[in-house]
Amino acid sequence: MQKISEDSIRQFMMMQESGLLHSFEQLKKENEQFQRTIKDMSALVTCTNIDSMVKFIISRFIDYFVPESLVFMIKKPRSSEIIQYYYEQLKKSEECLVEELFYSLKDFFDANSSYYMSGEAVPVEKLADSMSDEVFSTKSFSINPKYIIPLIGIGGTCGIVIFGNKIIGGHYDTAELFYLKNMFSVFAISLQNEMNYKTSITDPKTGLYTYDYFVKRIQEKIAKARRYNSTSAILMLDIDHFKKFNDTYGHLVGDKVLVELAKTLVDSLREEDCVGRFGGEEFVVLLSECKPDSIFKVSERIRASVEQMEIFENGQRLKVTVSIGGSKILPDPDESPKSVIKRIDDALYQSKANGRNRSTIV
Structure with a gap:
Protein backbone atom coordinates (compact mmCIF):
# COMPACT_ATOMS: atom_id res chain seq x y z
CA MET A 1 0.00 0.00 0.00
CA SER A 200 -50.29 27.22 -39.61
CA ILE A 201 -52.21 23.94 -39.90
CA THR A 202 -55.56 24.96 -38.39
CA ASP A 203 -58.55 26.88 -39.68
CA PRO A 204 -58.76 30.30 -37.96
CA LYS A 205 -62.54 30.19 -37.54
CA THR A 206 -63.06 26.70 -36.11
CA GLY A 207 -59.60 25.66 -34.92
CA LEU A 208 -59.89 22.44 -36.95
CA TYR A 209 -57.18 21.17 -39.27
CA THR A 210 -56.86 22.68 -42.75
CA TYR A 211 -57.43 20.88 -46.04
CA ASP A 212 -53.69 20.57 -46.84
CA TYR A 213 -52.81 19.11 -43.44
CA PHE A 214 -55.75 16.72 -43.55
CA VAL A 215 -54.73 15.40 -46.97
CA LYS A 216 -51.28 14.62 -45.54
CA ARG A 217 -52.89 12.66 -42.73
CA ILE A 218 -54.95 10.68 -45.27
CA GLN A 219 -51.77 9.82 -47.14
CA GLU A 220 -50.20 8.57 -43.91
CA LYS A 221 -53.20 6.33 -43.23
CA ILE A 222 -53.08 4.92 -46.77
CA ALA A 223 -49.40 4.02 -46.32
CA LYS A 224 -50.20 2.41 -42.97
CA ALA A 225 -53.06 0.43 -44.50
CA ARG A 226 -50.74 -0.95 -47.18
CA ARG A 227 -47.94 -1.80 -44.79
CA TYR A 228 -49.84 -3.05 -41.75
CA ASN A 229 -53.34 -3.64 -43.15
CA SER A 230 -54.68 -1.11 -40.63
CA THR A 231 -58.35 -0.20 -40.72
CA SER A 232 -58.82 3.56 -40.79
CA ALA A 233 -61.86 5.32 -42.22
CA ILE A 234 -62.91 8.80 -43.30
CA LEU A 235 -66.22 10.66 -43.09
CA MET A 236 -67.36 13.81 -44.88
CA LEU A 237 -70.11 15.99 -43.38
CA ASP A 238 -72.12 18.79 -44.92
CA ILE A 239 -74.61 21.01 -43.07
CA ASP A 240 -78.05 20.57 -44.58
CA HIS A 241 -79.56 23.69 -46.26
CA PHE A 242 -76.81 25.89 -44.81
CA LYS A 243 -77.13 28.53 -47.54
CA LYS A 244 -80.80 28.98 -46.62
CA PHE A 245 -79.80 29.14 -42.93
CA ASN A 246 -77.30 31.92 -43.64
CA ASP A 247 -79.78 33.81 -45.81
CA THR A 248 -82.37 33.61 -43.01
CA TYR A 249 -80.28 34.34 -39.91
CA GLY A 250 -77.17 36.00 -41.32
CA HIS A 251 -73.55 34.91 -41.71
CA LEU A 252 -72.55 35.86 -38.15
CA VAL A 253 -75.06 33.35 -36.80
CA GLY A 254 -73.84 30.89 -39.44
CA ASP A 255 -70.33 31.32 -38.09
CA LYS A 256 -71.58 30.48 -34.59
CA VAL A 257 -73.00 27.25 -36.03
CA LEU A 258 -69.65 26.37 -37.63
CA VAL A 259 -67.78 26.94 -34.35
CA GLU A 260 -70.30 24.94 -32.32
CA LEU A 261 -70.28 22.13 -34.87
CA ALA A 262 -66.48 21.96 -34.74
CA LYS A 263 -66.63 21.65 -30.94
CA THR A 264 -69.32 18.96 -31.17
CA LEU A 265 -67.22 16.93 -33.60
CA VAL A 266 -64.11 17.10 -31.43
CA ASP A 267 -66.10 16.17 -28.31
CA SER A 268 -67.67 13.20 -30.13
CA LEU A 269 -64.38 11.60 -31.14
CA ARG A 270 -61.30 10.03 -29.62
CA GLU A 271 -58.05 11.89 -29.14
CA GLU A 272 -56.36 9.86 -31.88
CA ASP A 273 -59.00 10.81 -34.46
CA CYS A 274 -58.59 13.90 -36.63
CA VAL A 275 -61.14 16.54 -37.62
CA GLY A 276 -60.69 19.04 -40.45
CA ARG A 277 -62.60 21.72 -42.31
CA PHE A 278 -62.57 21.49 -46.08
CA GLY A 279 -64.17 24.90 -46.50
CA GLY A 280 -67.63 26.42 -46.18
CA GLU A 281 -69.92 24.03 -44.33
CA GLU A 282 -67.99 20.90 -45.27
CA PHE A 283 -66.09 18.97 -42.59
CA VAL A 284 -64.07 15.74 -42.61
CA VAL A 285 -63.27 13.20 -39.91
CA LEU A 286 -60.39 10.71 -39.99
CA LEU A 287 -61.06 7.68 -37.81
CA SER A 288 -57.95 5.81 -36.69
CA GLU A 289 -58.21 2.02 -36.38
CA CYS A 290 -61.94 1.90 -36.99
CA LYS A 291 -63.34 -1.51 -37.92
CA PRO A 292 -65.55 -1.58 -41.03
CA ASP A 293 -68.65 -2.58 -39.06
CA SER A 294 -68.14 0.38 -36.70
CA ILE A 295 -67.94 3.14 -39.32
CA PHE A 296 -71.72 3.50 -39.66
CA LYS A 297 -72.19 3.46 -35.86
CA VAL A 298 -69.64 6.23 -35.39
CA SER A 299 -71.17 8.22 -38.24
CA GLU A 300 -74.64 7.93 -36.73
CA ARG A 301 -73.36 8.93 -33.30
CA ILE A 302 -71.86 12.09 -34.81
CA ARG A 303 -75.03 12.81 -36.80
CA ALA A 304 -77.20 12.42 -33.68
CA SER A 305 -74.87 14.69 -31.65
CA VAL A 306 -75.18 17.43 -34.26
CA GLU A 307 -78.96 16.97 -34.37
CA GLN A 308 -79.11 17.61 -30.62
CA MET A 309 -76.88 20.68 -30.88
CA GLU A 310 -78.56 24.00 -30.06
CA ILE A 311 -77.56 27.56 -30.94
CA PHE A 312 -79.33 30.45 -29.25
CA GLU A 313 -79.68 33.78 -31.00
CA ASN A 314 -81.84 36.63 -29.70
CA GLY A 315 -83.73 34.22 -27.48
CA GLN A 316 -84.43 31.88 -30.38
CA ARG A 317 -83.29 28.25 -30.33
CA LEU A 318 -81.76 27.20 -33.66
CA LYS A 319 -80.83 23.70 -34.80
CA VAL A 320 -79.12 22.16 -37.82
CA THR A 321 -78.59 18.68 -39.22
CA VAL A 322 -75.82 17.14 -41.29
CA SER A 323 -75.57 14.61 -44.08
CA ILE A 324 -72.61 12.23 -43.91
CA GLY A 325 -70.73 10.06 -46.37
CA GLY A 326 -68.02 7.64 -45.34
CA SER A 327 -65.68 4.89 -46.43
CA LYS A 328 -62.89 2.68 -45.24
CA ILE A 329 -59.38 3.60 -46.43
CA LEU A 330 -58.27 0.79 -48.72
CA PRO A 331 -54.79 -0.81 -48.86
CA ASP A 332 -55.01 -0.95 -52.68
CA PRO A 333 -52.01 0.20 -54.75
CA ASP A 334 -54.21 2.75 -56.55
CA GLU A 335 -55.65 4.26 -53.36
CA SER A 336 -54.83 7.96 -52.93
CA PRO A 337 -56.23 10.94 -51.01
CA LYS A 338 -58.01 11.95 -54.23
CA SER A 339 -59.70 8.55 -54.63
CA VAL A 340 -60.77 8.46 -50.95
CA ILE A 341 -62.21 11.97 -51.10
CA LYS A 342 -64.03 11.15 -54.34
CA ARG A 343 -65.56 8.06 -52.74
CA ILE A 344 -66.82 9.80 -49.59
CA ASP A 345 -68.03 12.76 -51.64
CA ASP A 346 -70.18 10.36 -53.70
CA ALA A 347 -71.48 8.77 -50.49
CA LEU A 348 -72.31 12.21 -49.11
CA TYR A 349 -74.24 12.99 -52.31
CA GLN A 350 -76.27 9.82 -51.78
CA SER A 351 -77.18 10.93 -48.26
CA LYS A 352 -78.38 14.27 -49.61
CA ALA A 353 -80.28 12.66 -52.49
CA ASN A 354 -82.05 10.30 -50.07
CA GLY A 355 -83.48 13.01 -47.84
CA ARG A 356 -80.52 14.46 -45.89
CA ASN A 357 -79.80 14.08 -42.15
CA ARG A 358 -78.54 10.57 -42.71
CA SER A 359 -75.32 8.52 -43.13
CA THR A 360 -74.19 6.57 -46.16
CA ILE A 361 -71.12 4.32 -45.95
CA VAL A 362 -69.65 2.81 -49.13
Whole structure:
Protein backbone atom coordinates (compact mmCIF):
# COMPACT_ATOMS: atom_id res chain seq x y z
CA MET A 1 0.00 0.00 0.00
CA GLN A 2 1.43 3.34 -1.09
CA LYS A 3 2.15 5.80 1.72
CA ILE A 4 1.12 9.43 1.51
CA SER A 5 4.17 11.68 1.74
CA GLU A 6 4.49 14.36 4.37
CA ASP A 7 4.68 17.00 1.58
CA SER A 8 1.32 15.84 0.21
CA ILE A 9 -0.24 16.01 3.64
CA ARG A 10 1.24 19.46 4.16
CA GLN A 11 -0.10 20.69 0.80
CA PHE A 12 -3.54 19.28 1.60
CA MET A 13 -3.62 21.07 4.95
CA MET A 14 -2.57 24.36 3.34
CA MET A 15 -5.29 24.09 0.68
CA GLN A 16 -7.87 23.28 3.32
CA GLU A 17 -6.83 26.22 5.52
CA SER A 18 -6.78 28.64 2.55
CA GLY A 19 -10.28 27.66 1.42
CA LEU A 20 -9.13 26.31 -1.96
CA LEU A 21 -10.63 22.88 -1.29
CA HIS A 22 -14.01 24.44 -0.65
CA SER A 23 -13.68 26.47 -3.86
CA PHE A 24 -12.86 23.35 -5.85
CA GLU A 25 -15.85 21.52 -4.41
CA GLN A 26 -18.09 24.49 -5.17
CA LEU A 27 -16.84 24.66 -8.77
CA LYS A 28 -17.42 20.94 -9.15
CA LYS A 29 -20.96 21.28 -7.82
CA GLU A 30 -21.70 24.24 -10.09
CA ASN A 31 -20.34 22.36 -13.10
CA GLU A 32 -22.57 19.36 -12.31
CA GLN A 33 -25.60 21.66 -11.99
CA PHE A 34 -24.72 23.36 -15.27
CA GLN A 35 -24.40 20.03 -17.08
CA ARG A 36 -27.69 18.88 -15.59
CA THR A 37 -29.40 22.09 -16.75
CA ILE A 38 -28.08 21.67 -20.31
CA LYS A 39 -29.24 18.05 -20.37
CA ASP A 40 -32.75 18.97 -19.21
CA MET A 41 -32.99 21.90 -21.63
CA SER A 42 -31.99 19.63 -24.52
CA ALA A 43 -34.62 17.08 -23.54
CA LEU A 44 -37.32 19.76 -23.21
CA VAL A 45 -36.71 20.90 -26.79
CA THR A 46 -37.69 17.43 -28.07
CA CYS A 47 -41.20 17.62 -26.54
CA THR A 48 -43.74 18.09 -29.31
CA ASN A 49 -46.77 19.63 -27.57
CA ILE A 50 -47.71 21.67 -24.53
CA ASP A 51 -48.91 18.67 -22.52
CA SER A 52 -45.63 16.80 -22.97
CA MET A 53 -43.59 19.94 -22.18
CA VAL A 54 -45.41 20.52 -18.90
CA LYS A 55 -45.25 16.84 -18.02
CA PHE A 56 -41.48 16.79 -18.58
CA ILE A 57 -40.91 19.92 -16.48
CA ILE A 58 -42.90 18.44 -13.60
CA SER A 59 -40.90 15.20 -13.81
CA ARG A 60 -37.62 17.12 -13.47
CA PHE A 61 -38.81 19.30 -10.59
CA ILE A 62 -39.58 16.18 -8.56
CA ASP A 63 -35.84 15.44 -8.56
CA TYR A 64 -34.78 18.96 -7.55
CA PHE A 65 -37.44 20.66 -5.43
CA VAL A 66 -41.17 20.57 -4.73
CA PRO A 67 -43.10 23.86 -4.68
CA GLU A 68 -46.25 24.13 -2.59
CA SER A 69 -48.11 25.18 -5.71
CA LEU A 70 -47.33 25.58 -9.39
CA VAL A 71 -49.68 26.96 -12.05
CA PHE A 72 -49.15 27.29 -15.80
CA MET A 73 -51.49 29.77 -17.55
CA ILE A 74 -51.16 29.70 -21.35
CA LYS A 75 -53.19 31.68 -23.86
CA LYS A 76 -54.41 29.69 -26.85
CA PRO A 77 -53.58 31.29 -30.23
CA ARG A 78 -56.49 33.06 -32.00
CA SER A 79 -58.54 32.74 -28.84
CA SER A 80 -59.13 34.39 -25.48
CA GLU A 81 -59.22 30.95 -23.82
CA ILE A 82 -56.59 30.29 -21.15
CA ILE A 83 -55.21 26.76 -20.74
CA GLN A 84 -54.30 26.00 -17.13
CA TYR A 85 -52.16 23.31 -15.52
CA TYR A 86 -52.56 23.51 -11.76
CA TYR A 87 -50.34 21.51 -9.39
CA GLU A 88 -50.23 21.20 -5.62
CA GLN A 89 -46.90 19.73 -4.46
CA LEU A 90 -46.42 18.65 -8.10
CA LYS A 91 -49.66 16.66 -8.08
CA LYS A 92 -52.26 17.58 -10.71
CA SER A 93 -55.28 19.40 -9.38
CA GLU A 94 -58.64 20.37 -10.91
CA GLU A 95 -58.38 23.82 -9.33
CA CYS A 96 -57.79 26.90 -11.50
CA LEU A 97 -57.10 30.60 -11.10
CA VAL A 98 -59.33 33.35 -12.47
CA GLU A 99 -58.47 34.18 -16.09
CA GLU A 100 -58.46 37.92 -15.36
CA LEU A 101 -55.24 37.34 -13.41
CA PHE A 102 -53.48 36.20 -16.58
CA TYR A 103 -54.51 39.29 -18.53
CA SER A 104 -53.50 41.64 -15.70
CA LEU A 105 -50.03 40.09 -15.55
CA LYS A 106 -49.78 39.92 -19.35
CA ASP A 107 -50.61 43.62 -19.69
CA PHE A 108 -48.00 44.49 -17.07
CA PHE A 109 -45.19 42.43 -18.63
CA ASP A 110 -46.06 43.62 -22.15
CA ALA A 111 -45.96 47.24 -20.97
CA ASN A 112 -42.61 46.68 -19.23
CA SER A 113 -40.96 44.33 -21.72
CA SER A 114 -37.60 46.11 -21.50
CA TYR A 115 -37.35 45.35 -17.77
CA TYR A 116 -38.23 41.65 -17.69
CA MET A 117 -36.80 38.67 -19.56
CA SER A 118 -38.69 35.60 -20.71
CA GLY A 119 -38.27 32.83 -18.15
CA GLU A 120 -37.10 35.17 -15.39
CA ALA A 121 -38.48 34.33 -11.93
CA VAL A 122 -39.77 37.68 -10.66
CA PRO A 123 -40.45 37.91 -6.91
CA VAL A 124 -44.09 38.62 -6.15
CA GLU A 125 -43.03 41.32 -3.70
CA LYS A 126 -41.40 43.23 -6.56
CA LEU A 127 -44.52 43.00 -8.72
CA ALA A 128 -46.81 43.92 -5.84
CA ASP A 129 -44.98 47.25 -5.50
CA SER A 130 -45.68 48.04 -9.17
CA MET A 131 -49.19 46.64 -9.65
CA SER A 132 -52.55 47.25 -8.02
CA ASP A 133 -53.47 45.43 -4.82
CA GLU A 134 -56.49 43.96 -6.61
CA VAL A 135 -54.26 41.77 -8.79
CA PHE A 136 -52.76 40.02 -5.75
CA SER A 137 -55.97 39.79 -3.76
CA THR A 138 -57.47 36.54 -2.54
CA LYS A 139 -60.02 36.93 -5.33
CA SER A 140 -57.26 36.36 -7.90
CA PHE A 141 -55.02 33.98 -5.98
CA SER A 142 -56.13 30.83 -4.23
CA ILE A 143 -52.45 30.10 -3.59
CA ASN A 144 -49.57 31.88 -1.87
CA PRO A 145 -47.29 32.87 -4.81
CA LYS A 146 -43.54 33.33 -4.45
CA TYR A 147 -42.45 33.96 -8.05
CA ILE A 148 -44.15 34.95 -11.32
CA ILE A 149 -42.43 33.80 -14.52
CA PRO A 150 -43.45 35.45 -17.83
CA LEU A 151 -43.24 33.40 -21.04
CA ILE A 152 -42.63 36.01 -23.71
CA GLY A 153 -42.79 35.44 -27.46
CA ILE A 154 -42.74 37.60 -30.58
CA GLY A 155 -46.31 38.77 -30.01
CA GLY A 156 -45.85 39.50 -26.32
CA THR A 157 -46.55 37.45 -23.21
CA CYS A 158 -48.16 34.14 -24.22
CA GLY A 159 -47.96 32.43 -20.84
CA ILE A 160 -47.51 32.95 -17.12
CA VAL A 161 -46.04 30.47 -14.61
CA ILE A 162 -46.76 30.98 -10.91
CA PHE A 163 -44.55 29.38 -8.24
CA GLY A 164 -45.25 28.90 -4.56
CA ASN A 165 -42.65 28.38 -1.82
CA LYS A 166 -40.74 25.12 -1.56
CA ILE A 167 -42.24 22.66 0.88
CA ILE A 168 -38.71 21.69 2.06
CA GLY A 169 -35.49 23.65 2.08
CA GLY A 170 -36.62 27.22 2.54
CA HIS A 171 -35.89 29.80 -0.15
CA TYR A 172 -34.89 29.00 -3.73
CA ASP A 173 -31.11 29.35 -3.97
CA THR A 174 -29.13 30.91 -6.82
CA ALA A 175 -28.57 27.59 -8.58
CA GLU A 176 -32.29 26.77 -8.49
CA LEU A 177 -33.25 30.19 -9.87
CA PHE A 178 -30.61 29.73 -12.59
CA TYR A 179 -32.18 26.38 -13.45
CA LEU A 180 -35.69 27.86 -13.55
CA LYS A 181 -34.66 30.73 -15.81
CA ASN A 182 -32.97 28.48 -18.34
CA MET A 183 -35.74 25.85 -18.37
CA PHE A 184 -38.53 28.38 -18.77
CA SER A 185 -36.64 30.36 -21.40
CA VAL A 186 -36.51 27.17 -23.48
CA PHE A 187 -40.12 26.39 -22.59
CA ALA A 188 -41.21 29.82 -23.87
CA ILE A 189 -39.46 29.28 -27.21
CA SER A 190 -40.79 25.72 -27.59
CA LEU A 191 -44.26 26.91 -26.66
CA GLN A 192 -44.14 29.69 -29.26
CA ASN A 193 -42.92 27.29 -31.95
CA GLU A 194 -45.66 24.78 -31.12
CA MET A 195 -48.33 27.48 -31.22
CA ASN A 196 -47.05 28.90 -34.52
CA TYR A 197 -47.03 25.43 -36.08
CA LYS A 198 -50.54 24.69 -34.83
CA THR A 199 -51.74 28.03 -36.18
CA SER A 200 -50.29 27.22 -39.61
CA ILE A 201 -52.21 23.94 -39.90
CA THR A 202 -55.56 24.96 -38.39
CA ASP A 203 -58.55 26.88 -39.68
CA PRO A 204 -58.76 30.30 -37.96
CA LYS A 205 -62.54 30.19 -37.54
CA THR A 206 -63.06 26.70 -36.11
CA GLY A 207 -59.60 25.66 -34.92
CA LEU A 208 -59.89 22.44 -36.95
CA TYR A 209 -57.18 21.17 -39.27
CA THR A 210 -56.86 22.68 -42.75
CA TYR A 211 -57.43 20.88 -46.04
CA ASP A 212 -53.69 20.57 -46.84
CA TYR A 213 -52.81 19.11 -43.44
CA PHE A 214 -55.75 16.72 -43.55
CA VAL A 215 -54.73 15.40 -46.97
CA LYS A 216 -51.28 14.62 -45.54
CA ARG A 217 -52.89 12.66 -42.73
CA ILE A 218 -54.95 10.68 -45.27
CA GLN A 219 -51.77 9.82 -47.14
CA GLU A 220 -50.20 8.57 -43.91
CA LYS A 221 -53.20 6.33 -43.23
CA ILE A 222 -53.08 4.92 -46.77
CA ALA A 223 -49.40 4.02 -46.32
CA LYS A 224 -50.20 2.41 -42.97
CA ALA A 225 -53.06 0.43 -44.50
CA ARG A 226 -50.74 -0.95 -47.18
CA ARG A 227 -47.94 -1.80 -44.79
CA TYR A 228 -49.84 -3.05 -41.75
CA ASN A 229 -53.34 -3.64 -43.15
CA SER A 230 -54.68 -1.11 -40.63
CA THR A 231 -58.35 -0.20 -40.72
CA SER A 232 -58.82 3.56 -40.79
CA ALA A 233 -61.86 5.32 -42.22
CA ILE A 234 -62.91 8.80 -43.30
CA LEU A 235 -66.22 10.66 -43.09
CA MET A 236 -67.36 13.81 -44.88
CA LEU A 237 -70.11 15.99 -43.38
CA ASP A 238 -72.12 18.79 -44.92
CA ILE A 239 -74.61 21.01 -43.07
CA ASP A 240 -78.05 20.57 -44.58
CA HIS A 241 -79.56 23.69 -46.26
CA PHE A 242 -76.81 25.89 -44.81
CA LYS A 243 -77.13 28.53 -47.54
CA LYS A 244 -80.80 28.98 -46.62
CA PHE A 245 -79.80 29.14 -42.93
CA ASN A 246 -77.30 31.92 -43.64
CA ASP A 247 -79.78 33.81 -45.81
CA THR A 248 -82.37 33.61 -43.01
CA TYR A 249 -80.28 34.34 -39.91
CA GLY A 250 -77.17 36.00 -41.32
CA HIS A 251 -73.55 34.91 -41.71
CA LEU A 252 -72.55 35.86 -38.15
CA VAL A 253 -75.06 33.35 -36.80
CA GLY A 254 -73.84 30.89 -39.44
CA ASP A 255 -70.33 31.32 -38.09
CA LYS A 256 -71.58 30.48 -34.59
CA VAL A 257 -73.00 27.25 -36.03
CA LEU A 258 -69.65 26.37 -37.63
CA VAL A 259 -67.78 26.94 -34.35
CA GLU A 260 -70.30 24.94 -32.32
CA LEU A 261 -70.28 22.13 -34.87
CA ALA A 262 -66.48 21.96 -34.74
CA LYS A 263 -66.63 21.65 -30.94
CA THR A 264 -69.32 18.96 -31.17
CA LEU A 265 -67.22 16.93 -33.60
CA VAL A 266 -64.11 17.10 -31.43
CA ASP A 267 -66.10 16.17 -28.31
CA SER A 268 -67.67 13.20 -30.13
CA LEU A 269 -64.38 11.60 -31.14
CA ARG A 270 -61.30 10.03 -29.62
CA GLU A 271 -58.05 11.89 -29.14
CA GLU A 272 -56.36 9.86 -31.88
CA ASP A 273 -59.00 10.81 -34.46
CA CYS A 274 -58.59 13.90 -36.63
CA VAL A 275 -61.14 16.54 -37.62
CA GLY A 276 -60.69 19.04 -40.45
CA ARG A 277 -62.60 21.72 -42.31
CA PHE A 278 -62.57 21.49 -46.08
CA GLY A 279 -64.17 24.90 -46.50
CA GLY A 280 -67.63 26.42 -46.18
CA GLU A 281 -69.92 24.03 -44.33
CA GLU A 282 -67.99 20.90 -45.27
CA PHE A 283 -66.09 18.97 -42.59
CA VAL A 284 -64.07 15.74 -42.61
CA VAL A 285 -63.27 13.20 -39.91
CA LEU A 286 -60.39 10.71 -39.99
CA LEU A 287 -61.06 7.68 -37.81
CA SER A 288 -57.95 5.81 -36.69
CA GLU A 289 -58.21 2.02 -36.38
CA CYS A 290 -61.94 1.90 -36.99
CA LYS A 291 -63.34 -1.51 -37.92
CA PRO A 292 -65.55 -1.58 -41.03
CA ASP A 293 -68.65 -2.58 -39.06
CA SER A 294 -68.14 0.38 -36.70
CA ILE A 295 -67.94 3.14 -39.32
CA PHE A 296 -71.72 3.50 -39.66
CA LYS A 297 -72.19 3.46 -35.86
CA VAL A 298 -69.64 6.23 -35.39
CA SER A 299 -71.17 8.22 -38.24
CA GLU A 300 -74.64 7.93 -36.73
CA ARG A 301 -73.36 8.93 -33.30
CA ILE A 302 -71.86 12.09 -34.81
CA ARG A 303 -75.03 12.81 -36.80
CA ALA A 304 -77.20 12.42 -33.68
CA SER A 305 -74.87 14.69 -31.65
CA VAL A 306 -75.18 17.43 -34.26
CA GLU A 307 -78.96 16.97 -34.37
CA GLN A 308 -79.11 17.61 -30.62
CA MET A 309 -76.88 20.68 -30.88
CA GLU A 310 -78.56 24.00 -30.06
CA ILE A 311 -77.56 27.56 -30.94
CA PHE A 312 -79.33 30.45 -29.25
CA GLU A 313 -79.68 33.78 -31.00
CA ASN A 314 -81.84 36.63 -29.70
CA GLY A 315 -83.73 34.22 -27.48
CA GLN A 316 -84.43 31.88 -30.38
CA ARG A 317 -83.29 28.25 -30.33
CA LEU A 318 -81.76 27.20 -33.66
CA LYS A 319 -80.83 23.70 -34.80
CA VAL A 320 -79.12 22.16 -37.82
CA THR A 321 -78.59 18.68 -39.22
CA VAL A 322 -75.82 17.14 -41.29
CA SER A 323 -75.57 14.61 -44.08
CA ILE A 324 -72.61 12.23 -43.91
CA GLY A 325 -70.73 10.06 -46.37
CA GLY A 326 -68.02 7.64 -45.34
CA SER A 327 -65.68 4.89 -46.43
CA LYS A 328 -62.89 2.68 -45.24
CA ILE A 329 -59.38 3.60 -46.43
CA LEU A 330 -58.27 0.79 -48.72
CA PRO A 331 -54.79 -0.81 -48.86
CA ASP A 332 -55.01 -0.95 -52.68
CA PRO A 333 -52.01 0.20 -54.75
CA ASP A 334 -54.21 2.75 -56.55
CA GLU A 335 -55.65 4.26 -53.36
CA SER A 336 -54.83 7.96 -52.93
CA PRO A 337 -56.23 10.94 -51.01
CA LYS A 338 -58.01 11.95 -54.23
CA SER A 339 -59.70 8.55 -54.63
CA VAL A 340 -60.77 8.46 -50.95
CA ILE A 341 -62.21 11.97 -51.10
CA LYS A 342 -64.03 11.15 -54.34
CA ARG A 343 -65.56 8.06 -52.74
CA ILE A 344 -66.82 9.80 -49.59
CA ASP A 345 -68.03 12.76 -51.64
CA ASP A 346 -70.18 10.36 -53.70
CA ALA A 347 -71.48 8.77 -50.49
CA LEU A 348 -72.31 12.21 -49.11
CA TYR A 349 -74.24 12.99 -52.31
CA GLN A 350 -76.27 9.82 -51.78
CA SER A 351 -77.18 10.93 -48.26
CA LYS A 352 -78.38 14.27 -49.61
CA ALA A 353 -80.28 12.66 -52.49
CA ASN A 354 -82.05 10.30 -50.07
CA GLY A 355 -83.48 13.01 -47.84
CA ARG A 356 -80.52 14.46 -45.89
CA ASN A 357 -79.80 14.08 -42.15
CA ARG A 358 -78.54 10.57 -42.71
CA SER A 359 -75.32 8.52 -43.13
CA THR A 360 -74.19 6.57 -46.16
CA ILE A 361 -71.12 4.32 -45.95
CA VAL A 362 -69.65 2.81 -49.13
